[in-house]
Amino acid sequence: MFGLEKLFTRGKSSKQRVIELLSRYRSTAFPVGIEANWVTSIEEKDGGVVVSINFPFAVDCNSPLQTYLQKELACNVEINSQVIVVGKPAFKSIKHIILVASGKGGVGKSTTALNLAYGLASQGGKVGILDADIYGPSMPSLLGLENQKPNTTDNKTLEPLQKNGIKVMSIGFLVDQNDATVWRGPMASQALTQLLNETNWGELDYLIVDMPPGTGDIQLTMTQKVPATGAIVVTTPQTLALADAQKGIAMFEKVQLPLLGLVENMSFFNCEHCGERNYVFGQDGGAKLASRYGAPLLAEIPLNSEIRRCSEKAQNILSYEENAPSESAMAQHYVACSQLVASMIYYQSNHHSSVEIVVTQD
Known part of the structure; x- marks a missing residue:
């Protein structure tokens, strides 16, 4: 030197x-x-x-x-x-609300939503997650908070539960996990609105909303009544999943909610023996769909047992005991995705209209 x-x-x-x-x-x-x-x-x-x-x-x-x-x-x-995340609160003391959606179930939307929240928190953000899937809430299980109940200090608002630095609220904390939620659409939408409005979130930089799959009443409620910053659509490369994801994108276009990008889950499988990449559910489907709508492909998440293990053990994949964060390739996928989402929100909300963000994949 x-x-x-x-x-x-x-x-x-x-x-x-x-x-x-x-x-x-x-x-x-x-x-x-x-x-x-x-x-x-x-x-x-x-x-x-x-x-x-x-x-x-x-x-x-x-x-x-x-x-x-x-x-x-x-x-x-x-x-x-x-x-120090910039921006005026869009809702209560929450600066940015990000909807994570999918056209169909089973594509890993809830896991992606949670790991995106972990990624944003690991990068210094104050993060909360709202489980908006009234009929099939996943967050209590993914966070290991089954049978936990939220408290109230004023008999008016609920205090969110906290796990791994993330504030969380779910209908699963208020109903028996073995009971089926048999509600018509308007009742489910009202319950979701109450969860959002009557939770004492405190100051948050980002609130991740794990949406139910599809394009029904709850989706319309969240897009029309909540000042969301944008939406992320999760899909797999499979043709059927892409067709449903396209419907989800079309819905966000109709309600004029910005599409932040797509996440392609189960994108490929790396053989542990030969290292060859195997495209189990097809190849480049997410990239082609993103290109069709002029949206970035935020991440290509591999089909990997580490993600399953972390979900089943309610572990934060960024600090999973078997892998240091710097050594976990899976963790780095979510970290990179969260950085890109946070960057896009900043540049979009601060009127840097001429900024072109190019996503590079390893």
Whole structure:
């Protein structure tokens, strides 16, 4: 490494040089670089540079950014970062509401919704999840909260349960898990509205709503009465699932709710013996559907037993005991997806209409 006096040429100060490099940094989450007003301080210390940044959306890019700056500056770089999600509350004290939907059941929508919530929380966001599947709530089981009941402190609102840093509310906490919810559409929609309105969510950066499959009353209630930021559609590459996913996308278009993108679940299977990729349910279906609607394909999640194990054991896949987060390929799929979603919401809500976000797949 060279001394700082050799780094900053052409009359530029160390701060100017770092700001310039940050503006040139590019990644999927930062399509136009890191803005100067996010940087709170730049200091020279022990022959290196200490950069402090407040990121306006849920993202943790310290390692790649540090590597980039160290290479460009040829000195040691320390990055101190924190996430302060920008935006005025859209609903109560919730800044962004993200609907996770699917055209049909069985495509892994609830698992994707939960792991997306874990991803956003791991990147510094304050996250909650609302289980909007009145007829088949999954969150109590996925979070290991069966038979748990929410409390109330004022006899007016319910306190959400918490697990792994996520606030959660579900009709499954209020009814017996062995009972069938036999309600007509309007009654189910009213119950969902009450769950949303009468839960003391507190301050949240992101509320993930696990929608029921299909395009019925509950979906219309959530899209028409809730100020949602956008929707994510989960599908598999299978032709039948894609046909139903297309109907879900068409519904969001009709109610003029932005489509944030698609997640293709069970995208492929990696053989543990030969390493060959096997496309069990078809290939490129999600990518073609996303391209047809001009939406990004946010993630291609493999068919993998680690996801099943975490779901059955109610474990956070990002900190699953058998895999450190940095070593789990499955965890990284969800982290990358959450970063991209948070980035898109930031750029869309802050009127960066000319920003083009390109999604790259490994």
